[in-house]
Amino acid sequence: MNLAPQPNVSDAERERGVRLLVVEAAFSSGTSALTSGVILTAFALHLGASNLWVGILASAPFLTQLLQLPAILVVERMRARKRIAVLSSVVGRSMLLLMAGTAFFSGTMPLLVFLLAQYVLCGLGALGGCAWNAWIRDLAPEGRLGRVFARRTAWTAAVSLAAGLAAALILEHTADGSFERSFAFAGMFVAGCISGFISAGIVGRMPEPEMPPQTRRASFLDLLGAPFADINFRRLLGFTVSWQFAVNFATPFFTVFIVQQLGFDVSLVMILSAGSQLTNLAALRFWGTLSDRFSNKSVLLVSAPAYIAGIVAMAGASQSTDSTFVIAWLAALHLLMGAAVAGVTLASTNVALKLSPRGEATAYVAANALATALAAGLAPIVGGILADFFASRQLELLFRWTSPYGAVIFPLRLSHWDFYFLIAGAIGLYAVHRLTLVAEEGEIDRREMVSEVILHARRSIRNASGIAGLRAATELPSALLRDARVLFRLARARSQMESARTLEQ
Known part of the structure; x- marks a missing residue:
């Protein structure tokens, strides 16, 4: 395995690298699916973690992104991005074996080892991620970024779905707090470690173009100066900070909310997560095509509000005592958020890469990662600290509808995690x-994009019968793209005409 950069990368080698980039997602997502998210939180609760511990654990993938600061200098001075990415991946993912061993112990010490190992894993992931992002920015063809990452994300969603269903089945057949469940968690982390090593091997086979010659030794301030001097990129960072804080203030506690406040088993959380991954997979082609044809910002302006609406609506699950209704409500919201987050993840990644100048992407991508780290890392810690405060507070509103036939009362009771969803x-x-x-x-008006998305949904619903209906529900109609392009061109022509009139006056 050659980890050195290449002075020249042929078109055939570039295409092979793009194919490997997509295949690698299957194994890296397998590692993530079995060792993070719901499973990581459930594992921590199994070890006896408190809300604050859960918050600190959830912040690890984000706070460790602060290591992107020294990582920028490491990448710029070593100029061997593939070597950094592969070695950091192998060493970091070996921590999963240590975390697997804590499943058979109890007390504060196993929790502390579990937490430290997670921080080491995420810290080395941040170092490798800085090199990886700048490397892929120079490898992937710019005109195909949306399609390439849509295919990659599709693999991620498919593998995560399969792994989530398997994990849910395993946890369903193991009792809470039992030795069998300890063995199940340990097995998931060992399998995740093996999948991670395979991922690192595939990454080592991808070509790395040489970085442009270094005209002078760049200082740390010089490297970070460029993205922060770019006013448009600073605006993107403003969105990134507020968005990441909103999302990570509440979503890391979904598992705690469903298990502790609603009283369901963690296996239900895994099934809901699998359903979310399914709609994520189904929506990827739609969002990926729109992001390539129009703009990533247009996609974000539709998918981001939909995701936020799903978070807020989670508070509705605590308003009913009917378990069947609550499960149906949670399932509908997870399906909605799965489809929405597909657009958010794809478009936010692409817009950060698109606004990064080719050959200088390291500092731009790292600056975006730092903004994400600070906001997303602090949010769950703040949430964990405030958990006890909100646990002892409750807000009740009584809505009464009075008519000649009587009165109907609609009580609204907000407590504990419900406040998190509204704040988010x-x-x-x-x-x-x-x-x-x-x-x-290339961005178009948000109302035009929304109307086109609704039109596509209506067409899919009308045709959702028989073989032709199933095909229409899974394919993006060419009319959608054609009509939206006409709308965009019309808006641009009107803008040019107005500018010409202004100049004449």
């Missing part, structure tokens, strides 16, 4: 406002 919604609305200030070439 308010911050999320501010994040969407910050996004409107970002300029991206």
Whole structure:
């Protein structure tokens, strides 16, 4: 395995690298699916973690992104991005074996080892991620970024779905707190470690173009100066900070909310997560095509509010004592958020890469990662600290409808985690406002995009019968793209005419 960069990368080698980039997602997502998210939180609860411990654990993938600061200098001075990415991946993912061993112990020490190992894993992931992102920016063809990452994300969603269903089945057949469940968690982390090593091997086979010659030794301030001097990129960072804080203030506690406040088993959380991954997979082609044809910002202005609406609506699950209704409500919201987050993840990654100048992407991508780290890392810690405060507070509103036939009362009771969902919604609305200030070439009016998405949904529903209906539900109609392009060109022509009139006056 050659880990050195290549002075020249042929078109055939580039295409092979893009194919490997997509295949690698299957194994890296397998590692993530079995060792993070719901499973990581459930594992921590199995070890006896408190709400604050859960918050600190959830912040690890984000706070460790602060290591992108020294990582920028490491990448710029070593100029061997593939070597950094592969070695950091192998060493970091070996921590999963240590975390697997804690499943058979109890007390504070196993929790501490579990937490430290997670921070080491995420820290080395941040180092490798800085090199990886700048490397892929120079490897992937710019005109195909949306399609390439849509295919990659499709693999991620498919593998995560399969792994989530398997994990849910395993946890369903193991009792809470039993030795069998300890063995199940340990097995998941060992399998995740093996999958991670395979991922590192595939990455080592991908070609790395040499970085442009270094004209002078760049200082740390010089490297970070460029992205922060770019006013449009600063606006993107404003959106990133507020969005990440909104999302990570509430979502890390979904598992705690469903298990502790609603009283369901963790296996239900895994099934809901699998359903979310399914709609994520189904929506990827739609969002990926729109992001390539129009703009990533246009996609974000539709998908981000939908995701925030799903978070806020989670508070509705605590308003009913009917378990069947609550499960149906949670399932509907997870399906909605799965489809919405597909657009958010794809478009936010692409817009950060698109606004990064080719050959200088390291500092731009790292600056975006730092903004994400600070906001997303602090949010769950703040949430964990405030958990006890909100646990002892409750807000009750009584809505009464009176008519000649009698009165109907609609009680609304907000407690504990419900407050988190409402706060996250308010911050999320501010994040969407910050996004409107970002300029991206090719963006169209949000109302036009929404109307086209609704039109596509209506067509899919009308035709959702028989073989032709199933095909229409899974394919993006060419009319959608054609009509939206006409609308965009018409808006641009009107803008040019108005500018010409202004100049004549």
